Amino acid sequence: MAENSDIDQTSATLRENGFVVLPALLSDQQLAAVVQHADNLLDGVGWSDNDFDGRRTRRVYSLLGRLGAFESLLTHPQVRRLVTARLGEVHQFGMLFLSAVDPGQGAQALHFDAGVYPLPQDVEAETNVIWALDDFTAENGATMIAPGSHRWPAGRRPQPPELVPVVMSAGSAVVYSGRLWHAAGHNRSRATRRALICEHVLPWLRPADNHTLATGVEQLLSLTPELRRLAGVAPASKYLGVVGGQDPEQWLLRSARSR
Ligand SMILES: O=C(O)CCC(=O)C(=O)O
Structure with missing residues (x-):
């Protein structure tokens, strides 16, 4: 009963604000395994070759054939319930990737993920998740979001004062609407900021990957x-x-x- 009301509460927050942070979802042991797997996958991977992905950012795609410890994130019951409540029982992964934002990476271009679909604004096509594999801080490039922007009219873009960093501890996740304006922040720290990013889209759409x-x-x-x-x-x-x-x-x- 308490669990249901927690889901109702997080669903309501997500609906209202366009995002919700689910703090500390992983045990220390789970987090250590996930970070180890991320490091194995990142070994030898170079920086992206374009400004949007980030020329000081390393990305790893095609993860489903080498999920390892990431499986527990993609199937985490709390996240799954929240995504299912929004998209229905049948939905699918959109883009799925591991990202390592290295020191010196500037802020990413602001965007909303569902922008790839030419759909009316009231179609909730996409619900996405960013898992923090390191603590996300304002300094190390935590995702910047514009709360409430999932409801903005077409063409309205966030102004700098409307952006806030998603500060969360490693092992937490932010679940957000595909219509929420956001971007990876500027990593001004000396350490890499790693994340697992998992989009979910309606079953009748062509997924990004x-x-x-x-x-x-x-x-x-x-x-x-x-x-x-x-x-x-x-x-x-x-x-x-x-x-x-x-x-x-x-x-x-x-x-x-x-x-
Ligand atoms: O890494 C992040 O914080 C967000 C990245 C993102 O939104 C993207 O690459 O599409």
Whole structure:
């Protein structure tokens, strides 16, 4: 009962402000495993080659085939309930990546993630999550957000005084509307600020990342059915997202059996 009312409260805050911080969701042990996995993935990765991604930022995509300790973040029950309450039972991952904002990285261009979809403003197409793998501070480039901007009319952009840093401890997550204006902040500190960023979108939209192709049949089969659905192996309806008229999950399992 108390759990339900917590979800109601966080859902209401998310609806109202366009974001909600879920503090300290991971145990020390879980966080250590996640950070270790992040460091393994980042090993040898260079800076991005464009201004938006950040020329002092390292990014790792195509994570579903090498989830390791990240699985507990992507399937965290509190986050899953919140996202499901907004998007419905059937939804899918949008963009999914690990990001390491290195010292000296300037602030990212302000944007809202659902801007890639030419949809009316009242369609809640996307609910996203940024997991802090390090403490997020105003100094080290915590995500800057404009509270309430998910409700702004088209064309209104945030002015500097409207932006606030999402200060949160490592192991916390901010869940936010795909219509919320935000950007990675300027990292003025001497340390890297790492995050796992996970978008979720309605099932009838094309996700930013092509997860099924990036992951491949073998790796998809090694995921749990829940993660497979989130990777896009789920029809959006009886007639949308099928394989030759079949449910893609059934198709995948049959193709595994016939090998
Ligand atoms: O790293 C962050 O704080 C946000 C990054 C972001 O919004 C993006 O790259 O689209």
